[in-house]
Amino acid sequence: MAVISFDCPNCGAKLQPDDSKRRARCQYCGANFDLPRATAVAPQSVPASGGANGPLLAGVAAMVTIGATVSYFTISAPAPSMPVAQALVPKVPGTPPNAPTVPVPTVPAPTKTDPMRNEADFMWDDVGGPPIVVTIDGAEYVLGRLRVRPDDQLHIGAFAADGGASRYRVGPFGSYGEAYRATHFAVVGERLLVTDFRGKLKVFELASGKPVQDIALTDRADRFCLVEGTDEKPRLYLAQVDQREFLVDAAAPSLKEEKLPRVCEAQQRFGSRGGDPALATSERLRRAPKVEGFEATGVHVDGDLAVARGVKSPGTAYPMAVGFDPASRQVRWKNPVPVVDLASVRERDNEQDILVGGRYFATYGEGPEHWHLAAFDAKTGDRLWDDKLRSIFAVDWLGGIEATANHVYLVRMSSVEVYDAATGALKATIGAESYDG
Numbered sequence: 001m002a003v004i005s006f007d008c009p010n011c012g013a014k015l016q017p018d019d020s021k022r023r024a025r026c027q028y029c030g031a032n033f034d035l036p037r038a039t040a041v042a043p044q045s046v047p048a049s050g051g052a053n054g055p056l057l058a059g060v061a062a063m064v065t066i067g068a069t070v071s072y073f074t075i076s077a078p079a080p081s082m083p084v085a086q087a088l089v090p091k092v093p094g095t096p097p098n099a100p101t102v103p104v105p106t107v108p109a110p111t112k113t114d115p116m117r118n119e120a121d122f123m124w125d126d127v128g129g130p131p132i133v134v135t136i137d138g139a140e141y142v143l144g145r146l147r148v149r150p151d152d153q154l155h156i157g158a159f160a161a162d163g164g165a166s167r168y169r170v171g172p173f174g175s176y177g178e179a180y181r182a183t184h185f186a187v188v189g190e191r192l193l194v195t196d197f198r199g200k201l202k203v204f205e206l207a208s209g210k211p212v213q214d215i216a217l218t219d220r221a222d223r224f225c226l227v228e229g230t231d232e233k234p235r236l237y238l239a240q241v242d243q244r245e246f247l248v249d250a251a252a253p254s255l256k257e258e259k260l261p262r263v264c265e266a267q268q269r270f271g272s273r274g275g276d277p278a279l280a281t282s283e284r285l286r287r288a289p290k291v292e293g294f295e296a297t298g299v300h301v302d303g304d305l306a307v308a309r310g311v312k313s314p315g316t317a318y319p320m321a322v323g324f325d326p327a328s329r330q331v332r333w334k335n336p337v338p339v340v341d342l343a344s345v346r347e348r349d350n351e352q353d354i355l356v357g358g359r360y361f362a363t364y365g366e367g368p369e370h371w372h373l374a375a376f377d378a379k380t381g382d383r384l385w386d387d388k389l390r391s392i393f394a395v396d397w398l399g400g401i402e403a404t405a406n407h408v409y410l411v412r413m414s415s416v417e418v419y420d421a422a423t424g425a426l427k428a429t430i431g432a433e434s435y436d437g
Helices: 048-076 262-266 281-287
Strands: 023-025 032-034 122-125 132-136 139-148 153-160 166-170 185-188 191-195 200-205 211-216 221-227 235-240 245-249 254-257 294-302 305-312 319-324 331-336 353-356 359-366 370-377 383-388 398-403 407-412 415-420 426-430
Touching: 122 153, 122 415, 132 185, 139 166, 139 185, 139 415, 153 426, 185 221, 191 221, 221 262, 281 294, 294 319, 294 353, 305 353, 319 359, 353 398, 359 398, 370 407
Parallel strands: none
Antiparallel strands: 023 032, 122 139, 132 139, 139 153, 153 166, 185 191, 191 200, 200 211, 221 235, 235 245, 245 254, 294 305, 305 319, 319 331, 353 359, 359 370, 370 383, 398 407, 407 415, 415 426
């Protein structure tokens, strides 16, 4: 069977699809594309007197067939007319009108026993911030922004930590190009609150996703700020693009014009968080003790436990962590984060870390493509487990981390992986792991 080589219209990499198959997969960007089937050329009757021209005619017919196939693929590739944020999601070319119908084997649905199986119709969007973990009916659920195929509409979804099953999905709140800067979400008590690009604050029941009320705003939302203190109820603030600021009463629901507190200035508006979100970076770093051979880049505090994230300094900046008493700043332990040969570790690649429930969780990179997720006893520094994460894509980045006493939620590419906090076992994968068509 002849093999034809041409470029992937999504990233430009060379493809070599097999004409016996209906789809091709780009080995670099992971995009899948439907292929046209070449129409078989019927044998031609050649007169005896023209026998010498037979091979020439057959060769011309074959070249015409190959040229038509390559031309169709090139012309049918989608033009990059979408915003940059959307351009990462390739459209699948339609089947040519005259292409023969070939039965495609049915792909079995994902099973609860295999958390690595993933055939979701959405990508997890880490631009809106880290996942929000809540308890509903006594079980843990994770909430986040979803980019739903095929038309890239933005939703908010809730998923079970055990198994990753969807509980509900609210939206859509507009296409990703329209809505990604104006769609913010927060949870207060029994309410889920979402803003949209049309200048509305939408209130839903947290347990069911059922709409409660829409509140008209005077402009699009700029951000939410949730202030959580140990001695008072959580307070949610809303800032608008027109610089008006409000305190949100989620139970009523209603808005009261009130300036955001200073603590909101330290909270990141988009993207993953690093360190204690209640403190500015400079304030966090002032809490870190001075340790020889160590440069602190972040600090986590949880009650009477504290861990400073950092790197070896001076020298090769491989990831390190230092445990200390936050009151006295006395050092309790100092460890390299990696368990592998330090020569194979990527420098300063440990920005995703968190301290929860007496455990410190940290990531680090090994070699050109692999990631590890490690857990330590925050008081003693003992290593509890270290997982080398499976490879999922030619490009594999981390986009945020959250954790509870039971689970660790790690954003990878456009999905969230859920790990058992005690053992490191992978329990669920939520969202598409790559930009497959």
